[in-house]
Amino acid sequence: MRHWSDTRTAALLVASLAVLSFAQDRTTEQGEAQITDPNQECAPYFYAPSSNAINSFPPIWTVATLLASDTAGQAKWNSISASIPTDIQPKGQPNGSTIGVTYDTVNDPDCWWTIRQCTTPKRSGIPSDIASIPEPKTMGYAFDDGPNCSHNAFYDFLASQNQKATMFYIGSNVMDWPLEAQRAVADGHEIGAHTWSHRYMTALSSQDAFAELWYTMQAIKLVTGVTPTSWRPPFGDVDDRIRAIAAGLGLETIIWKYDSNDWRNGVNGITPADVDADYGYFISNSTSGTFNTVGGIMLTHELNNYTMSEAIKFYPQLQSAFSHIVPIGVALNKTQPYVETNYSLPSFSQYVGGTTATNGSSSSGGSSSSGSGTSTASSSTASSSSGGSGSSGSSKSNGAAIAVAGVTPVLVAGAALLIASLAL
Incomplete structure (x- = not known):
């Protein structure tokens, strides 16, 4: 008993x-x-590489400023500042308010995307934005605002489909959720920058706009081991002054022509039905032949569980509507997405041929192996x-x-x- x-x-x-x-x-x-x-x-958890370096960065979720102690940042700023237009003034407020702003919206002299969706700079020597992709019947797959702390189910889904994407990461999120940022590299996704604090960039001084990009690049490098060469402006807010700053940092500006408006759900009357309709509009454009000669980019987000669930829900329809769904870097045949050369993306022909990852990333898309960019950071100990x-x-x-x-x-x-x- x-x-x-x-x-x-x-x-x-x-x-x-x-x-x-x-x-x-x-x-x-x-x-x-x-x-x-x-x-x-x-x-919340503690991760030594990012937490121990926190004083080398601006306070998270505040507009970045160039730190006086950052000698590398100061040197970089000094090396590019002469190439930044000084006759283009900041516009409005960092929260997007344009009350009191006077601007020639007809001629759009600064190529201000927020006003006219201009993507071809008016100033010489500044690269044009990428708003579509050259491969026909192809979707450039990308998500803004990550890394989101609850993204594992979404990334698991992408891995189950052997689907890679471009993830535009916010620097403050990277510092908050460093292991989540590492997963993107481990799974073979492409990482781009999405600024430090997600403000309207054209409202900032040139040095602060530089800092927003500079510290995002440094945070991604610190945590994942790779430095991005592309960025997406929050809200698409960019003009020739901001483009010049990004170009000086070696960043290609990625925009879009279609918006899922998933990020607006629950704001100003936008409903899930509206978001579904915007997904449907993008898909119907593909089935009607709009992308038969040039592929498309739609704005979607890794913002919260709703936006990620929408991406999962519509993935089968996107697969049916497009011949190929690929990261933006792959669509552009940009096989070197980072400053570092120990990581590469497949070319477009390789990707659509079945090779969805090359050196530095997991070919299976699973979390069991880490890319070369994560090995150094992952070896550090952490607690909570x-x-x-x-x-x-x-x-x-x-x-x-x-x-x-x-x-x-x-x-x-x-x-x-x-x-x-x-x-x-």
Whole structure:
């Protein structure tokens, strides 16, 4: 007959194993990629490479400014500042307000995309934006605003389809969610920059606009080991002054001609039905022949579970409507998407032929292997918390305290329960 003490021992053993199984590995990209519960995914964690370097960056989620202590940034700014137009003034406010702005909207002298969707600069020597892609019946697949803390189910879906995409990452999100940023490289996606704080870029001073891009590039490099060579302006807000800054940093400007408006859901009366209709409009343009000679780009987001769920829902229809769905870099035959040369994308012909990843990334798209860009960062140890996407930069300095008071005690408690149960 089972004694009460045996029952208590069994109960303690089950409880201890439950506690241990609940504790998640937030120290490596591979461990993080296994977490699919959104509540656990979005729990803050400490990651040494980014948290220890936080004072080398502007406060997260504030307009970036060039730090006086950043000698490399100061040198880069000095090397390109002479090429930036000084007769184009900032327009409006960083939140997008244009109250009081006077501008010649008819002639559009600054090629201001927000006003006329201009993509061919009026100033000489500045590269044009990429708003469509040269490959016919092809979709340039891209998502803004990542890395999102709850993106694992979405990235798992992309991996199941062996589908790669271009991910335009916000620098503050990269610092908040570094392991999530690493997954993009591990899965073979292309990473582009999406500024530090996601403000309207034409409203900023030239040096602050430079800082928004510079520190995003540095954050991506710090966390993933690669430095992007493309960027997408938040809200599409770019003019020739901002283009010149981006070009000085070696960044190609990527825009779009179609908008899913997934990011507007619930704002100003926009409903899920409206978003579905915008997806449908893009798809109907493909089936009607609009993209028979030149492919298309639609704006979509890794912003939240809704936008990512929409992407999953419409993926089969996009597959049916387009001959090919590829990252934007692949569509442009840009096999070197980063400053570093130890990572490459396949050419368009390679990708559509079945080779969806080349050196530096996982050919299977799974999270079991890491790209070469993640190996250095992933080897660093970590414990628990960097702060969520709404946190300030200063909160990240509390990571060490959270590590002591957070995950570690859970593991210790679980181990103590296990030892106690075995001792009884």
